[in-house]
Amino acid sequence: AQLMVDSGRTPRRSPVLDHTGVIRNAVDYLTNAGWYFIETEVQLPQTPDMKKVRQADVVAWDRREREVFIIEAKASWSDFQRDHKFMEYKDWCHLMAFAVPEELATAARLWMDEHNGPRAYGGVGLLVIPNDFGPRRMVRKPARRPMDDSLYWMMVEQLASSMRSRLVGARMRISELEYQSKTRNLEARKGAPCCQ
Numbered sequence: 001a002q003l004m005v006d007s008g009r010t011p012r013r014s015p016v017l018d019h020t021g022v023i024r025n026a027v028d029y030l031t032n033a034g035w036y037f038i039e040t041e042v043q044l045p046q047t048p049d050m051k052k053v054r055q056a057d058v059v060a061w062d063r064r065e066r067e068v069f070i071i072e073a074k075a076s077w078s079d080f081q082r083d084h085k086f087m088e089y090k091d092w093c094h095l096m097a098f099a100v101p102e103e104l105a106t107a108a109r110l111w112m113d114e115h116n117g118p119r120a121y122g123g124v125g126l127l128v129i130p131n132d133f134g135p136r137r138m139v140r141k142p143a144r145r146p147m148d149d150s151l152y153w154m155m156v157e158q159l160a161s162s163m164r165s166r167l168v169g170a171r172m173r174i175s176e177l178e179y180q181s182k183t184r185n186l187e188a189r190k191g192a193p194c195c196q
Contacts, residue, residue: 015075015076015100015101015102015103015104016101016103016131017075017101017129017131018075019073019074019075021075021101021129022073022074022075022099022100022101022129023040023057023058023073023099025099025129025136026057026058026071026073026099026127026129026136027040027058028136029099029127029136029138030058030060030069030071034062035060035061035062035069036061036062036063037060037061037062037063037159037163038058038059038060038061039058039059039060039159039162039163039166040057040058040059041055041056041057041162042055042056042059042158042159042162043055043158043162044056044088044089044092044155044158045092045151045154045155045157045158054085054088054089056070056071056072056089056092057071057072057073057099058070058071058072058073058099059071059093059155059159059162061155061156061159066152067094067095067144068092068093068094068095068147068152068155068156068159069093069094069095069096069097069142070089070092070093070095070096070097071096071097071098071099071127072086072089072096072097072098072099073098073099073100074098074099074100074104074108075100075101076104077104077107080098080100080104080108080111081111086098086124087120090123090124090145091147091148091151092147092151092155093147093155094144094145094146094147095125095142095143095144095145096123096124096125096142097124097125097126097127097138097140097142098112098124098125098126098127099127099128099129100126100127100128100129101128101129101131102128102129102130102131103131105126105128105139108126109126109139109140112124112126112140122143123142123143123145124140124142125138125140125141125142125143126138126139126140127139
């Protein structure tokens with residue numbers, strides 16, 4: 001099926017993967033690539049020049065290489081075109097890429113190539129997520145950029161904080177499930193007929 005209309009930009013088909021599916025695949029890609037510390041929906045540290053709080057879809061940290069990788073997931077063409085906030089993310093990472101479903105790959109790559117430059121998509125990678133569970137492909141390799149040391153440590157601290165919050169939430173949920181299970185067992189024992 002043809003993916004592009006005559007303009008050469010707009011994909012014809014609606015993507016099969018939704019935003020969550022694209023994020024999940026981006027995490028799998030980073031895991032297979034050897035990134036160990038990966039977190040989703042990480043709030044970036046707040047600085048005075050930021051207009052509002054920003055949240056990155058996927059953040060990975062390589063402790064040995066001291067690198068931070070941010071991936072922004074885009075499941076629709078309009079969302080991809082309208083995203084200008086990604087430029088605020090560049091200071092918070094060494095590597096950055098967009099992850100898109102296969103249906104958006106050609107259009108997204110053309111768009112990024114047309115707007116390639118330091119104030120736009122210069123150095124930003126493009127990860128393509130296929131619909132047939134095939135290998136994910138980095139069709140546009142991200143360029144490593146220097147990161148200010150103070151921003152690096154702020155980002156690492158923010159990532160650690162996000163991971164701690166998720167662990168605490170998971171522990172609370174496990175405790176809640178254990179409590180519900182014990183309560184059900186006690187109620188079942190109370191309601192059970194006594195042995196004759």
